[in-house]
Amino acid sequence: MAFLAVMEKEFRMFFRYPLRVVSSVLVGLVFLVQFVYFGQAVLGGRYSSILHASTGVGDYPTYALIGYVLWWVSVSPMEASVWGIRRELQRGTLESNVASPMGLLEMVVSLALSWMLMDSAIMAVVFLTGVIAFGVSLSWVALLKALPIVGLAFLAFLGSGLVFAGLVMVFKNIGPFAQIFEFLVLFISGVFFPLSTLPAWVVSLSKLIPLTHSASAVRKLLVGMSYLDVTGEVTWLLVLTPLYWLASYALFKWAERTARVMGYGGY
Amino acid sequence: MMPSIEVKDLKKSYPKRISLPFRRVEWVEALKGISFKVRKGELFGLLGPNGAGKTTTIKILTTLLEPSWGSAKVLGYDVVSQAREVRRRINLVAEGERTLYWRLSAYENLRYFASIYYVPKDEAEKRIRELLQLVGLWERRNDLVMGFSRGMKQRLAIAKALINDPEVLFLDEPTLGLDVQSALFVREFVERLVSEEGKTVLLTTHYMAEAEKLCDRIAIIDGGRIIALDTPENLKRLVSEGETVEIRVRNLRPEKVKEIDERLAVSEEDPTHGTLLLRGNLDEEDLPRVVERLIRAGAKVLSVERVEPTLEDVFIKLTGRALRD
Numbered sequence: 001m002a003f004l005a006v007m008e009k010e011f012r013m014f015f016r017y018p019l020r021v022v023s024s025v026l027v028g029l030v031f032l033v034q035f036v037y038f039g040q041a042v043l044g045g046r047y048s049s050i051l052h053a054s055t056g057v058g059d060y061p062t063y064a065l066i067g068y069v070l071w072w073v074s075v076s077p078m079e080a081s082v083w084g085i086r087r088e089l090q091r092g093t094l095e096s097n098v099a100s101p102m103g104l105l106e107m108v109v110s111l112a113l114s115w116m117l118m119d120s121a122i123m124a125v126v127f128l129t130g131v132i133a134f135g136v137s138l139s140w141v142a143l144l145k146a147l148p149i150v151g152l153a154f155l156a157f158l159g160s161g162l163v164f165a166g167l168v169m170v171f172k173n174i175g176p177f178a179q180i181f182e183f184l185v186l187f188i189s190g191v192f193f194p195l196s197t198l199p200a201w202v203v204s205l206s207k208l209i210p211l212t213h214s215a216s217a218v219r220k221l222l223v224g225m226s227y228l229d230v231t232g233e234v235t236w237l238l239v240l241t242p243l244y245w246l247a248s249y250a251l252f253k254w255a256e257r258t259a260r261v262m263g264y265g266g267y
Numbered sequence: 268m269m270p271s272i273e274v275k276d277l278k279k280s281y282p283k284r285i286s287l288p289f290r291r292v293e294w295v296e297a298l299k300g301i302s303f304k305v306r307k308g309e310l311f312g313l314l315g316p317n318g319a320g321k322t323t324t325i326k327i328l329t330t331l332l333e334p335s336w337g338s339a340k341v342l343g344y345d346v347v348s349q350a351r352e353v354r355r356r357i358n359l360v361a362e363g364e365r366t367l368y369w370r371l372s373a374y375e376n377l378r379y380f381a382s383i384y385y386v387p388k389d390e391a392e393k394r395i396r397e398l399l400q401l402v403g404l405w406e407r408r409n410d411l412v413m414g415f416s417r418g419m420k421q422r423l424a425i426a427k428a429l430i431n432d433p434e435v436l437f438l439d440e441p442t443l444g445l446d447v448q449s450a451l452f453v454r455e456f457v458e459r460l461v462s463e464e465g466k467t468v469l470l471t472t473h474y475m476a477e478a479e480k481l482c483d484r485i486a487i488i489d490g491g492r493i494i495a496l497d498t499p500e501n502l503k504r505l506v507s508e509g510e511t512v513e514i515r516v517r518n519l520r521p522e523k524v525k526e527i528d529e530r531l532a533v534s535e536e537d538p539t540h541g542t543l544l545l546r547g548n549l550d551e552e553d554l555p556r557v558v559e560r561l562i563r564a565g566a567k568v569l570s571v572e573r574v575e576p577t578l579e580d581v582f583i584k585l586t587g588r589a590l591r592d
Contacts, residue, residue: 005382092365
């Protein structure tokens with residue numbers, strides 16, 4: 001299977017830079033600690049009844065930890081599209097892949113999936129460290145219950161991230177442009193503060209972001225709520241996922257055709 | 268018999284510049300309508316200077332680029348509408364050394380490319396072993412490519428290009444930048460692929476001796492057009508025997524050469540000794556007059572020699588320029 005080969009290659013190359021692996025975990029932890037302490041300082045403590053009233057989760061470290069870990073994973077397909085394809089271009093290996101029967105679409109999806117799984121592994125370490133460091137109480141049952149929602153969220157993240165795969169093939173260096181989106185998503189999808197604090201139009205906009213719904217659903221499940229309590233979020237994810245995949249596919253096909261006219265190289 | 272490669276009136280233009288705010292696009296014509304056929308089991312060469320359109324042709328034939336006009340078929344499949352069918356049956360050694368993953372070992376690289384060419388696992392293992400032995404890298408199979416010399420990387424790139432046992436192999440400047448020994452290895456290897464395994468090979472090069480030695484037929488390409496296509500022997504017949512002259516001079520600037528005689532071109536430039544090697548197709552009567560003009564222009568004529576015509580002389584005769592220009 002070609003996609004397994006791409007994933008194996010990406011994992012091998014990632015873990016051949018041990019410093020990069022360790023640094024990724026440390027960067028994840030450094031940002032988490034800063035955000036949690038900053039949030040607690042603003043709230044005046046770790047528990048907030050306002051937070052609980054608007055999101056169902058009153059414990060700030062729990063709230064921030066879940067949102068932060070999901071945000072990190074949600075932007076990794078975008079990162080894979082922007083930096084992963086760029087690296088292939090810089091290495092000179094992109095054309096070797098494109099000229100194979102695997103084709104570009106399978107390669108890009110496999111690349112995005114690999115990066116998402118690698119980031120998930122890093123975030124699993126960050127999450128466990130966060131749970132221990134901040135004394136977050138979680139049950140295994142709740143974690144298992146959240147897994148299907150996490151799976152659905154991953155599908156949505158992949159679809160939205162692949163929009164950028166098309167863009168990078170045509171415009172090549174879109175790193176800073178993609179970073180604007182990454183931080184915009186962090187800001188308006190309720191990762192560190194509840195959406196109720198934002199203007200109504202921003203809240204409406206945030207509904208279009210899969211992370212908004214997946215973070216909300218996973219938080220509710222991890223604090224012991226049932227699937228019935230997350231039907232709204234799941235419905236949004238089920239609607240957004242095919243829409244993002246369709247948009248990504250259309251944009252990707254346009255970009256692939258453009259790249260075949262202008263050339264893949266010339267980075 | 269169906270040709271392995273069939274190219275008809277192929278044209279390709281690239282957008283050169285998008286100048287904002289007017290969004291004006293200038294198109295550069297890399298190919299201006301080329302046509303040729305390559306027979307099964309033939310070693311066909313595209314010879315031309317840098318920027319002649321050789322790589323563009325290879326990129327179109329390997330489905331990496333779409334032509335602006337015309338058509339191209341590989342093994343009967345259209346390179347645009349049947350790209351996937353073409354990709355299954357061909358492979359490519361691209362120009363440059365960075366076509367492999369340097370952070371993977373030789374073995375891991377081949378296993379990766381075997382997978383993306385859908386080579387069954389058992390068959391892939393057997394073929395990887397055979398190929399690594401064939402290119403002399405079996406002992407180094409577990410070493411990372413980043414530690415390989417340029418020649419070793421190129422040998423591995425060739426092994427990579429054979430991983431799917433392609434019917435047609437495209438080689439874009441396969442000996443560029445290689446040391447003499449590695450270049451010799453590559454040339455002999457390519458010859459064996461055609462003579463012993465019956466592969467069809469399309470090779471681009473700007474090394475005339477390489478094209479002359481290896482290729483059954485050669486298309487000389489310049490400025491996006493094929494200006495001659497034949498066997499090396501027939502191409503050389505375009506230049507009459509005894510007509511080719513080599514003149515070594517000192518104290519002459521290369522840009523002055525055409526002012527002295529249009530038929531002369533700079534074949535070699537030696538900045539250390541300040542000499543130029545000029546080549547041209549001059550008959551008995553013209554030669555003394557040209558030498559006289561060189562002397563009058565202030566050049567010191569070091570030697571004048573009649574030589575056997577090469578493909579470079581054909582190129583000079585057809586374009587008025589040496590291949591290096």
